Amino acid sequence: xxxxxxxxxxxxxxxxxxxxxxxxxxxxxxxxxxxxxxxxxxxxxxxxxxxxxxxxxxxxxxxxxxxxxxxxxxxxxxxxxxxxxxxxxxxxxxxxxxxxxxxxxxxxxxxxxxxxxxxxxxxxxxxxxxxxxxxxxxxxxxxxxxxxxxxxxxxxxxxxxxxxxxxxxxxxxxxxxxxxxxxxxxxxxxxxxxxxxxxxxxxxxxxxxxxxxxxxxxxx
Amino acid sequence: xxxxxxxxxxxxxxxxxxxxxxxxxxxxxxxxxxxxxxxxxxxxxxxxxxxxxxxxxxxxxxxxxxxxxxxxxxxxxxxxxxxxxxxxxxxxxxxxxxxxxxxxxxxxxxxxxxxxxxxxxxxxxxxxxxxxxxxxxxxxxxxxxxxxxxxxxxxxxxxxxxxxxxxxxxxxxxxxxxxxxxxxxxxxxxxxxxxxxxxxxxxxxxxxxxxxxxxxxxxxxxxxxxxxxxxxxxxxxxxxxxxxxxxxxxxxxxxxxxxxxxxxxxxxxxxxxxxxxxxxxxxxxxxxxxxxxxxxxxxxxxxxxxxxxxxxxxxxxxxxxxxxxxxxxxxxxxxxxxxxxxxxxxxxxxxxxxxxxxxxxxxxxxxxxxxxxxxxxxxxxxxxxxxxxxxxxxxxxxxxxxxxxxxxxxxxxxxxxxxxxxxxxxxxxxxxxxxxxxxxxxxxxxxxxxxxxxxxxxxxxxxxxxxxxxxxxxxxxxxxxxxxxxxxxxxxxxxxxxxxxxxxxxxxxxxxxxxxxxxxxxxxxxxxxxxxxxxxxxxxxxxxxxxxxxxxxxxxxxxxxxxxxxxxxxxxxxxxxxxxxxxxxxxxxxxxxxxxxxxxxxxxxxxxxxxxxxxxxxxxxxxxxxxxxxxxxxxxxxxxxxxxxxxxxxxx
Numbered sequence: 001x002x003x004x005x006x007x008x009x010x011x012x013x014x015x016x017x018x019x020x021x022x023x024x025x026x027x028x029x030x031x032x033x034x035x036x037x038x039x040x041x042x043x044x045x046x047x048x049x050x051x052x053x054x055x056x057x058x059x060x061x062x063x064x065x066x067x068x069x070x071x072x073x074x075x076x077x078x079x080x081x082x083x084x085x086x087x088x089x090x091x092x093x094x095x096x097x098x099x100x101x102x103x104x105x106x107x108x109x110x111x112x113x114x115x116x117x118x119x120x121x122x123x124x125x126x127x128x129x130x131x132x133x134x135x136x137x138x139x140x141x142x143x144x145x146x147x148x149x150x151x152x153x154x155x156x157x158x159x160x161x162x163x164x165x166x167x168x169x170x171x172x173x174x175x176x177x178x179x180x181x182x183x184x185x186x187x188x189x190x191x192x193x194x195x196x197x198x199x200x201x202x203x204x205x206x207x208x209x210x211x212x213x214x215x216x217x218x219x220x
Numbered sequence: 221x222x223x224x225x226x227x228x229x230x231x232x233x234x235x236x237x238x239x240x241x242x243x244x245x246x247x248x249x250x251x252x253x254x255x256x257x258x259x260x261x262x263x264x265x266x267x268x269x270x271x272x273x274x275x276x277x278x279x280x281x282x283x284x285x286x287x288x289x290x291x292x293x294x295x296x297x298x299x300x301x302x303x304x305x306x307x308x309x310x311x312x313x314x315x316x317x318x319x320x321x322x323x324x325x326x327x328x329x330x331x332x333x334x335x336x337x338x339x340x341x342x343x344x345x346x347x348x349x350x351x352x353x354x355x356x357x358x359x360x361x362x363x364x365x366x367x368x369x370x371x372x373x374x375x376x377x378x379x380x381x382x383x384x385x386x387x388x389x390x391x392x393x394x395x396x397x398x399x400x401x402x403x404x405x406x407x408x409x410x411x412x413x414x415x416x417x418x419x420x421x422x423x424x425x426x427x428x429x430x431x432x433x434x435x436x437x438x439x440x441x442x443x444x445x446x447x448x449x450x451x452x453x454x455x456x457x458x459x460x461x462x463x464x465x466x467x468x469x470x471x472x473x474x475x476x477x478x479x480x481x482x483x484x485x486x487x488x489x490x491x492x493x494x495x496x497x498x499x500x501x502x503x504x505x506x507x508x509x510x511x512x513x514x515x516x517x518x519x520x521x522x523x524x525x526x527x528x529x530x531x532x533x534x535x536x537x538x539x540x541x542x543x544x545x546x547x548x549x550x551x552x553x554x555x556x557x558x559x560x561x562x563x564x565x566x567x568x569x570x571x572x573x574x575x576x577x578x579x580x581x582x583x584x585x586x587x588x589x590x591x592x593x594x595x596x597x598x599x600x601x602x603x604x605x606x607x608x609x610x611x612x613x614x615x616x617x618x619x620x621x622x623x624x625x626x627x628x629x630x631x632x633x634x635x636x637x638x639x640x641x642x643x644x645x646x647x648x649x650x651x652x653x654x655x656x657x658x659x660x661x662x663x664x665x666x667x668x669x670x671x672x673x674x675x676x677x678x679x680x681x682x683x684x685x686x687x688x689x690x691x692x693x694x695x696x697x698x699x700x701x702x703x704x705x706x707x708x709x710x711x712x713x714x715x716x717x718x719x720x721x722x723x724x725x726x727x728x729x730x731x732x733x734x735x736x737x738x739x740x741x742x743x744x745x746x747x748x749x750x751x752x753x754x755x756x757x758x759x760x761x762x763x764x765x766x767x768x769x770x771x772x773x774x775x776x777x778x779x780x781x782x783x784x785x786x787x788x789x790x791x792x793x794x795x796x797x798x799x800x801x802x803x804x805x806x807x808x809x810x811x812x813x814x815x816x817x818x819x820x821x822x823x824x825x826x827x828x829x830x831x832x833x834x835x836x837x838x839x840x841x842x843x844x845x846x847x848x849x850x851x852x853x854x855x856x857x858x859x860x861x862x863x864x865x866x867x868x869x870x871x872x
Contacts, residue, residue, distance in 0.1 A: 110862065114869040141861070145854045153854075210849075 005053040006125055012046035012053055013132035016166060017108060020139035020159060024104055025097045029082050029151060033075045036155050040070035043162045044183060049170045059169055066165065074158060081197060082151060095146050107138040129170025136163030148208050150200065154193050161186050232305045239319045240298035243291040246326065250287035253279060254697055256390075263332065276394055278332035281700035282465065285541060286329045287458040292683075293450035294322045297442040300556050303444055303672030304541050307563050313354040321347040321446065324754055325454050334383035334393040338359055338376065341458070345372035348451060351443045352435045364434035371421050373429040378418035379458070382411045386466060399467045412474050415462050416481060423455035424508045425515065426485040427823045432508060433492070437500030437568070441559025444500060447669045448507040449552040453544050456514055463522070464537070464705045472526040472621055478519035483631050486512030486638040488823075491795055494645045495788055495819060497780045499558045499568045502649055503551065506594065509638055510547045513609065514540050516631055520612045521706070523624050529710030532615045535723050538698045538710050539608035545694065546601040546687060550593040553680035557587035560673055561653060563751055566667035568647065570780040575658040579666040585653045586677035591646040593684045596639050599737035600684050603719070604691035606639060607731055611723045641787070648783045657774040689733035692721045781817065788817070796820060 019039045026032040044067035051059030082088050095103075111134035119127045138159025144153050165182065200211075253262075261280035268275045278535030279287075301318070308314055324344035327839045331337035340820040349372065353365040385407050386398045403411070421428035465472065470513040489508030496502040505553030517540035524533035560583045561576065562568050577584040593600040596607075613635070668674075687694055699709040713721050766772045792798030796819040803814040848856070 107862070110865055110869065114865055117869070138858075138862070141854070141858045145851055148851070194575050 005049075009046065009053065009125055010128055012042060012049055013129055013166060013170075015042050016046065016162070017132050017135045017139070020143075020163075021101065021104055023143055023155070023159060024100050024139065024146070025170075027097075028088075030079070030088055032152055032155055033078050033082075036159060037071050037075040039159055039162055040066055040075075043166060044071060046166060047169045053082050062165065062169060066162075069186070070158065070162065076196070077190075078151060078154070081194060085151075085197070087149070087151070090149060100142065100146050104142055106138055107142065108135040111135045111138060126170050130167055133163045133167030133170065136160070136166060142197055148210060149208070150197055150208075152191075154190070154197075156187070157189070157193075224763045232308070232311050233302055235315045235319060236298045236301040236305060239322060240302075242319075243295035243298060243322065247288060247291035247295060250279075250291065252290065252701060254281060254284040255277055259516045273333070273335070273393075275336045275398075276337070277327075277330045278395070279330060279641070281704050282457070282460065283329050285545075285698060285701050286453060287326065289545055290322070290325045290329060290450050293446060293548050293552050296448050296552055296556075296754075299679070300445070300559070300673050300676035301442045303670035303676075303805045304440070304559055304563065306670070308440065310354070313356075314443070315857055316387070316441065317347045317350040317354075321351060321443070325400035325450060328454050328458075329457055332395045334387065334395070334398075337395075337458075338380060338383065340454055341379065341422075342372075342376050344451065344454065345369075345376065348435075348439070348443070348447055351439045351447075353438075354440055358438075360434075361438040364431070364438040368431040368435040371428065375418045375421035375428075375561050378414045378421070380415035382418060382462065385411050385414070386462070392699045395461075395466060399468075403468060405471065408471060411467060411473070412463065412477065415459055416477065419455045419459040420481070423452045423459070423515075424489075425511065426488045426508065427827050429485070429489070429508050430821075430828060432688050432822060433496075433501045433504040436504040436507065436639055437498065441500070441555055442560060443561070444504075445555035448504060448555060448724060451546040452507060452511055453548055454713075456511070456518075456540075456544055459515075460537075460540075461519065461707070462467075463518075464525075470522045470526045472523060472624065475519045475523035475526065476623060478515055478522060479627055479631050482512045482515035482519055483634045484512075485509070485515065487634055487641075488795065490638045490641045490645060491791055494641055494784050494797070495792060495796065497570045499561065499570055499573070499649065499653060502645070503554050503558060505545075506554075506642065506645065507551055508841060509642065510543070510551070510594075512638070513606065513635065514543050514547070516635060517543060517609045517612065519631075520609070520628070523619060523628070524612075524615070527621070529615070529618065530706055531710070531724070532612060532618070533706050534702040534708040534710050535608065535615070536612040537702050537706060538695055539605055539612055541698050541701060542608060542691070542694055543602075543605035545682075546593070546605050549683050549687065550590045550600075550602060553586060553590040553677055553684065554594065556673065556677045556680070557583055557590060560669040560677070561666075563669050563673075565660075567660065567662055570652045572660040573653040573658070573772060574626040574660075574664045574777070575654070575663060576666055577654040578669045579664075580654075581676065582668060582674050586674075586681050587654065588650060589681045589684055591650045593688070595643040595646050597643070598688075599733040599740065600688040601691070602688075604688055604694075604731065604733060606635070606859075608634065608691075608695075608721075608723060611729060614729075625808070637741055644784075644787065648780060652778065652780045652783065658778045659774050685737075689737050690719055690733075691733060692716065692719055695721060715760070722792075781815075792819065795822070797822065 016039065019035060019042060021030060023035050023039065026035055046065045047059055047063040047066055051057065051063060112131050115131040115134055116127060119130055124128075137158065137160050140156050140158075140163055141160060143156030149155050161182070168182075261278050264277040266277065274391040294611070305311060305314065307742075308356060315679075321344065324340050324347055327340035328337060328344055331340055348371050349365055352368055353361065355361050356365070361616055382392065386401075386403070387393050388401060388403075388407075390397075390401075392398060392401065416425065419426065421431075424432040436444050463474075486509050489505050489512055493502045493505035493509065496505055516534050520536035521533045521540060524536060558568060560580065561573065564576070564580055564583075565573065567573055589600070593602040596602040598604075610632065613628055613632040616625060616632075619628065658666075695710055695713045703709045710723060716722060719734045720730050722728075722730045764772060766776075788798050789800075799818040801814075801816045801818070803811075803816070805811040805813060
């Protein structure tokens with residue numbers, strides 16, 4: 001278990017966090033989608049490596065789901081949505097990049113400080129995995145709140161979900177049914193969000209959620 | 221027990237009849253259990269409720285005694301409902317909930333684990349709430365129902381916390397486990413406070429009583445009788461069960477808390493009743509006063525038990541249980557009477573009644589007996605139980621703690637004071653409603669109510685007299701309860717000749733209801749005989765002397781307001797901030813003279829109004845949260861998550 005297996009798992013999970021950071025500062029939508037596809041690819045690799053080291057063939061299915069849905073279908077579909085909406089030139093960040101990165105670093109530090117302490121009894125691989133997974137989840141939330149564009153919020157949500165899958169595969173013996181249902185619910189969520197995107201677009205000629213707030217007559 | 225509702229015409233007698241049969245059976249079973257030789261408690265575990273735990277039911281002496289109260293009241297209410305229910309415009313709003321309410325009360329008494337107890341407690345609350353809301357088109361009833369629901373949820377929350385503390389970390393929610401567990405003084409104190417909040421709010425302890433005078437009169441009269449006469453007793457049961465049975469040895473200071481609350485409850489309850497003009501609300505306020513009396517007695521029992529005086533504690537507890545039984549009897553009787561007045565005249569405002577004794581003689585007689593009983597006049601049952609309570613108070617010099625030594629006579633004074641006010645209150649109620657001349661055409665046209673209602677009332681009258689002249693039987697019937705809870709009992713009374721009762725020893729004090737009855741009956745008939753024989757045999761009818769004024773009208777007689785005026789001036793100015801304003805027009809002015817009385821409920825103003833204001837303020841300001849942007853919501857989620865994680869990190 002130790003040696004190369006641990007190192008590779010560590011490397012893959014660490015790169016997931018790194019790619020989350022990369023997503024934080026992408027201000028072009030296409031670039032963001034590409035980074036997200038990379039995120040999903042690394043997740044698939046990580047899950048596959050877990051399947052290999054844990055000798056758990058059902059994890060290969062999870063990896064395949066991650067690869068097919070998250071690395072291929074969803075990015076491609078979002079690409080087409082962006083094309084259709086004609087927003088591929090939009091640039092948006094709410095908070096400055098430097099500040100966002102600093103907050104992200106703080107979040108990773110928080111998740112390390114918390115998880116490494118709480119799981120002191122677990123085996124080192126699970127500890128590392130949970131720590132990285134929590135970081136990815138928090139960074140995904142951070143992406144969601146630092147963006148205005150609905151498409152990039154969807155991407156943030158998806159990357160958050162990647163973190164959950166990472167946590168789940170790190171713990172041994174999660175049943176396949178759970179992974180299936182998680183993957184399925186993500187797909188449904190994606191469809192629903194996609195439909196809503198078009199509805200919002202139809203109504204307000206934009207997918208910037210400021211339009212929604214204006215419509216509700218909000219003061220900001 | 222719950223009978224499925226149907227909307228046909230036959231539903232009313234069918235459901236009340238079935239409820240009556242079930243209640244009588246349950247009553248007889250409980251009575252047989254209580255009167256039989258001490259047998260082990262019957263335990264039953266039903267595979268219902270929480271999985272793998274089930275519902276535990278248990279019948280012991282205490283439960284049997286309260287089952288008697290519950291089912292006696294319910295049976296009488298069913299008989300009354302047979303007649304009274306016919307006047308109901310929307311019977312299907314009452315019929316389904318009536319048996320369910322009774323079933324809920326029975327289950328509370330039988331429950332043997334916290335889960336079953338709380339579930340049936342809440343079931344009882346909800347069904348009674350539905351009954352309060354039976355006439356929901358009235359704005360006042362809706363407000364009453366709302367306040368009742370809030371207070372009932374609050375009470376259940378307090379009980380939930382109390383049982384949670386009792387179960388402790390091991391999480392044993394069965395009463396048998398709680399009984400054997402050891403509780404620290406802190407837990408005992410907290411549980412006592414929570415119980416006073418939970419059971420006290422259901423029973424109507426001041427200051428948690430605000431819902432009671434609103435909700436009890438709002439329900440149909442036989443349900444009012446059940447709520448006032450029986451449901452408050454179920455709350456008393458809950459208090460006794462936990463404090464005397466589950467909590468173990470009481471602390472002496474806990475009795476002080478109970479006594480202070482109970483004393484305040486008594487006085488405030490009866491003062492409110494004294495100034496009330498709505499007949500049913502008056503009865504509801506008087507219920508609060510009687511709950512105060514019962515809790516005074518329970519507080520005495522706690523004090524004596526904490527000091528190891530088992531015999532005195534048994535005396536006080538017996539008095540409390542006896543008074544609970546009595547109150548359920550005469551309060552049901554009075555509510556039935558108020559219901560009969562309501563059916564006959566459509567009015568429950570004392571200002572609009574009067575002279576009903578000529579139109580409704582049987583109801584008037586029954587109501588009068590109820591008034592005499594509740595005013596604790598011998599030889600009826602109210603006197604017997606209050607006399608026992610005074611006997612218990614007279615034992616106070618033996619208590620070692622100085623606090624209690626001073627406290628107990630003070631509470632005794634309050635009890636005597638409120639007993640006198642009760643008499644005044646019911647003289648006023650009976651006098652203005654039944655005596656004098658009718659004040660409105662509605663009261664003039666009143667007709668006697670149906671036979672079922674009269675049968676129920678007369679049955680309760682008989683019970684008032686029976687328990688009044690044979691208190692020894694009740695005392696001996698209660699003795700298994702005190703034996704089980706306190707390990708002591710009052711001396712056996714049935715062996716004493718002439719049905720006397722001797723609470724402590726022959727030399728100290730004794731009371732004989734039968735002799736008092738015989739004496740009153742013989743002296744009264746002798747006096748009547750002497751007057752009629754020796755003075756004048758003829759019945760003369762003449763014009764009353766009107767102080768020289770020509771023609772007496774019904775507006776010239778005492779009104780409820782004028783009858784209570786002296787007491788209102790003495791006590792009302794302090795307790796209710798009563799202000800009177802007299803508007804006397806100048807001579808020649810055609811305006812009528814007016815007397816306006818303003819009274820404020822200080823407890824509502826001081827305790828509930830601020831709470832309502834705080835909740836309104838918070839709701840107004842939290843309302844902004846409804847209109848945040850999507851990103852702000854997400855940020856809120858994110859921030860709270862990070863904060864929780866931070867707390868977790870820094871905590872460990």
